[in-house]
Amino acid sequence: MCPEVLMQGRSGLTLFSVIVPIELDFLSRSPRQISVFEVGMTQKRPQGYIAPLALRGRISHAQPKGLPIINMGFNELPFGPSPEVAAAIDEATRNANFYGNPSCQALREELGARNRLNAETIVCGNGSEELLDVIARNFVRAGDEIVIPEFGYIQFAIIANRLGALLTKVPETDLTVDVDGLLAAIGPNTKLLFLANPNNPTATMLPERDLVRLAEEMPRDVVLVIDLAYGEFVSFDYCARVHSLAARFENIVVTRTFSKAYGLAGLRVGWCHAPAWMIPSLYAARGMGSVNAVAQAAALASLREPDLVQARIGQILAERERVADELAALGLKCLSSHTNFMLVTTEDGDPDRAEALVEHLFDDAGIIVNRTREKGLESYIRFSLSRPEHNSLLIQSVARFQA
Numbered sequence: 001m002c003p004e005v006l007m008q009g010r011s012g013l014t015l016f017s018v019i020v021p022i023e024l025d026f027l028s029r030s031p032r033q034i035s036v037f038e039v040g041m042t043q044k045r046p047q048g049y050i051a052p053l054a055l056r057g058r059i060s061h062a063q064p065k066g067l068p069i070i071n072m073g074f075n076e077l078p079f080g081p082s083p084e085v086a087a088a089i090d091e092a093t094r095n096a097n098f099y100g101n102p103s104c105q106a107l108r109e110e111l112g113a114r115n116r117l118n119a120e121t122i123v124c125g126n127g128s129e130e131l132l133d134v135i136a137r138n139f140v141r142a143g144d145e146i147v148i149p150e151f152g153y154i155q156f157a158i159i160a161n162r163l164g165a166l167l168t169k170v171p172e173t174d175l176t177v178d179v180d181g182l183l184a185a186i187g188p189n190t191k192l193l194f195l196a197n198p199n200n201p202t203a204t205m206l207p208e209r210d211l212v213r214l215a216e217e218m219p220r221d222v223v224l225v226i227d228l229a230y231g232e233f234v235s236f237d238y239c240a241r242v243h244s245l246a247a248r249f250e251n252i253v254v255t256r257t258f259s260k261a262y263g264l265a266g267l268r269v270g271w272c273h274a275p276a277w278m279i280p281s282l283y284a285a286r287g288m289g290s291v292n293a294v295a296q297a298a299a300l301a302s303l304r305e306p307d308l309v310q311a312r313i314g315q316i317l318a319e320r321e322r323v324a325d326e327l328a329a330l331g332l333k334c335l336s337s338h339t340n341f342m343l344v345t346t347e348d349g350d351p352d353r354a355e356a357l358v359e360h361l362f363d364d365a366g367i368i369v370n371r372t373r374e375k376g377l378e379s380y381i382r383f384s385l386s387r388p389e390h391n392s393l394l395i396q397s398v399a400r401f402q403a
């Protein structure tokens with residue numbers, strides 16, 4: 001899941017975004033709890049271990065024209081569940097008095113059959129986000145080291161923070177991962193290396209031959225997690241070849257998700273393919289019933305419509321090309337994307353102008369995009385490819401901004 005959650009609404013509601021743990025804490029406070037919280041500031045209280053994440057403000061005012069909000073900030077698929085998936089959700093909802101299968105057996109069997117994998121080497125989770133955390137929890141303790149690329153997916157850093165692990169970020173070249181740098185960064189305390197390929201937020205991708213070299217040259221006592229959240233936007237064949245790495249090496253885990261190409265982000269289903277020896281510990285590190293019955297039913301139904309999934313991916317890729325061409329014609333620089341989202345910057349690469357564009361898109365068209373604030377990416381904005389009509393609204397609004 002994207003680390004930032006946006007409270008959104010039409011005019012009259014305040015929009016803000018904060019890092020999830022803080023927001024959940026904030027939202028769960030009743031007025032009485034708030035006063036206790038405030039009084040508690042001066043009293044003795046327990047000391048937590050996890051460093052709080054910075055609270056990041058975003059758009060803090062209502063949509064001035066009263067326009068409907070179009071959220072293009074979360075890398076979601078813009079298409080809702082198909083009738084078959086919706087029917088499966090309906091059916092499962094009516095049986096919600098029963099627990100879901102704790103090991104997601106039917107879903108794993110279908111995943112195994114469709115991906116030519118042994119279902120016993122698959123673990124499902126509450127989004128791939130949970131599995132990234134579960135894998136790290138199993139292999140990393142406070143003081144151990146996690147290595148990631150400089151612009152790696154932000155959850156990797158959040159996980160390191162949760163575990164009290166040391167995080168080493170390896171510099172990238174042209175916003176693309178440097179395999180030699182990653183290999184050189186691995187030291188005696190390194191327990192795990194996270195790599196999303198393609199990556200979020202850059203949308204760039206390490207060429208497959210370099211990924212294979214990384215897999216081959218990794219020390220066998222360090223876990224390599226290859227996050228394929230956007231793998232389907234490259235191709236299903238690419239995903240299959242990456243899975244074959246996990247079948248070949250005892251230290252490689254591949255994570256996948258139903259949140260992106262399958263359009264089930266709100267239901268929270270992910271899965272990982274790991275060497276057989278790791279599976280019992282991954283279950284031990286995971287919550288008992290973390291994938292609910294409705295989510296399992298929806299994911300299973302979505303796997304039975306591969307043509308629809310492929311057609312939707314095709315629509316996104318076609319839009320990606322159109323939007324990139326049109327934005328380039330308007331003077332924006334678009335990084336070549338291997339995902340369902342794009343990273344773009346203004347021609348002068350001025351962070352203030354990027355910020356102004358974020359505000360403009362919201363005020364002018366009700367469109368929310370994501371401002372990447374990571375060091376080195378301050379001048380970029382990131383947005384998901386949406387339905388053609390929403391993409392066109394974005395292009396028209398950019399044209400007004402650039403005029």
Ligand SMILES: Cc1ncc(COP(=O)(O)O)c(C=O)c1O
Nearest residue numbers: 001127128129196200229257259
């Ligand atoms: C690279 C990457 N990995 C993993 C995830 C987590 O996805 P989910 O928890 O919805 O499966 C995301 C979500 O944005 C992502 O961008």
